[in-house]
Amino acid sequence: MDVKEDLYHALLMEYASGCLDEGQSLIIAAHMALSPAARKTVAQYESVGGAILDDCCGKVAMTKDALARVLDKIDCGDSPSPCVQKSKSTMAYMNAPNCLQTYVESATWTDGKGGYQTISVRTSCHRSKARIYKIDPDTVFRVNTRSPHQLTLVLEGSFHDGRAVYRRGDLIVTNGDAVLHSDAEQGCICAVAQPSVFSVKRFVQQIFIRY
Amino acid sequence: MYITATAVKSLAPRAPHSVNKPMESGRAQPKTANTNVNGAHHKSLLLRVASKKDREAFAELFEYFAPRIKSFLMKGGSAPDLADELAQETMIAVWQKAESFNPAKANASTWIFTIARNKRIDHLRRVRPEIDPADPLLVEDDAISAPERMGQQQETEAMAEAIKGLPAEQADLLYKSFFEDKTHADIAKETKLPLGTVKSRIRIALEKLRADQKVKELWT
Numbered sequence: 136m137d138v139k140e141d142l143y144h145a146l147l148m149e150y151a152s153g154c155l156d157e158g159q160s161l162i163i164a165a166h167m168a169l170s171p172a173a174r175k176t177v178a179q180y181e182s183v184g185g186a187i188l189d190d191c192c193g194k195v196a197m198t199k200d201a202l203a204r205v206l207d208k209i210d211c212g213d214s215p216s217p218c219v220q221k222s223k224s225t226m227a228y229m230n231a232p233n234c235l236q237t238y239v240e241s242a243t244w245t246d247g248k249g250g251y252q253t254i255s256v257r258t259s260c261h262r263s264k265a266r267i268y269k270i271d272p273d274t275v276f277r278v279n280t281r282s283p284h285q286l287t288l289v290l291e292g293s294f295h296d297g298r299a300v301y302r303r304g305d306l307i308v309t310n311g312d313a314v315l316h317s318d319a320e321q322g323c324i325c326a327v328a329q330p331s332v333f334s335v336k337r338f339v340q341q342i343f344i345r346y
Numbered sequence: 347m348y349i350t351a352t353a354v355k356s357l358a359p360r361a362p363h364s365v366n367k368p369m370e371s372g373r374a375q376p377k378t379a380n381t382n383v384n385g386a387h388h389k390s391l392l393l394r395v396a397s398k399k400d401r402e403a404f405a406e407l408f409e410y411f412a413p414r415i416k417s418f419l420m421k422g423g424s425a426p427d428l429a430d431e432l433a434q435e436t437m438i439a440v441w442q443k444a445e446s447f448n449p450a451k452a453n454a455s456t457w458i459f460t461i462a463r464n465k466r467i468d469h470l471r472r473v474r475p476e477i478d479p480a481d482p483l484l485v486e487d488d489a490i491s492a493p494e495r496m497g498q499q500q501e502t503e504a505m506a507e508a509i510k511g512l513p514a515e516q517a518d519l520l521y522k523s524f525f526e527d528k529t530h531a532d533i534a535k536e537t538k539l540p541l542g543t544v545k546s547r548i549r550i551a552l553e554k555l556r557a558d559q560k561v562k563e564l565w566t
Contacts, residue, residue: 148548168483183509192525197433202408231483233477233478
């Protein structure tokens, strides 16, 4: 297992434990939608949490009337706060998993400089942002991230890094400079997130360089 | 380079809930036979809640899991009153969502853990995007095999035993990940270990869990 695979499993585990930020969680969730293997791995990591809860984490006595109060609430039809389901947006790119589409804030692609277009993804967490990129065919782009790592999920087409070809559903975790080459015919569409406080817009201006 | 367990102890005092030392009065002891019975029993209780809205079954689940959930939430930093409240909310959600419990996909404790985890996330006003099970673009799972189905209820027990066999410094990192609501970067800061060491140590712990014969049989 190399460092990148280490990072990959660390991210899946942070997702399973619930401490991964929203932007990265979004990419992981979209990856899981496209990868049964990833879903299985996250389920395995959740089972670690279940095992610790069940057998290893100890217990703290509940207040004496807790069960009675819970049963009262159940009888009253009390329900926990409903999850706010985001509505599916009208997205310029409709081939993304639902969990990603609900986050898209623009219906059209915005032209970037140098062989790519973007759609912004609005997260409620300011610390982590995500974007979807459409990279032109046969484009070389450089990832030069200042954050600890970057997640890139291929949604369509493919790209390669000289070692492997990444296709729909593949998640690449980079933790330093990387040079990626989009498919010569199809180009690629990918979703990108990183745990960073600085602007993704500024970031993309720095990282995507067309040769 | 890995730091020895002794060195780690000096850098990062052991969490009070270390696996290798029973620290809390209510902590379950490693009794595989009993926990095996528990796993199957909790599954049947949940199924009774799901199919018949059986209050006795629910009360039994509450008695077992609510104190554990409260402990879990307090380890994540919640005050006792709040942890009590959130544990109650978790158990209400268990009642309401019991029909969606699928014993072929997860055992009872894992399923309840995910509900408690999500309660904690909701309380912290964080958002955790999840896959939409009805998504037409969802790439289907392979059919769950019969051995895998059978294995779900044994998974918790095998996993718990395997975790107890981990070196303390690795087990503690798993605890911090799952129960103290800390990212690996936060853990690195707290323990003053390099982030790469934290990730490697967790990865090694997970590899050891995978290599455990019983877990291996259930995970493959």
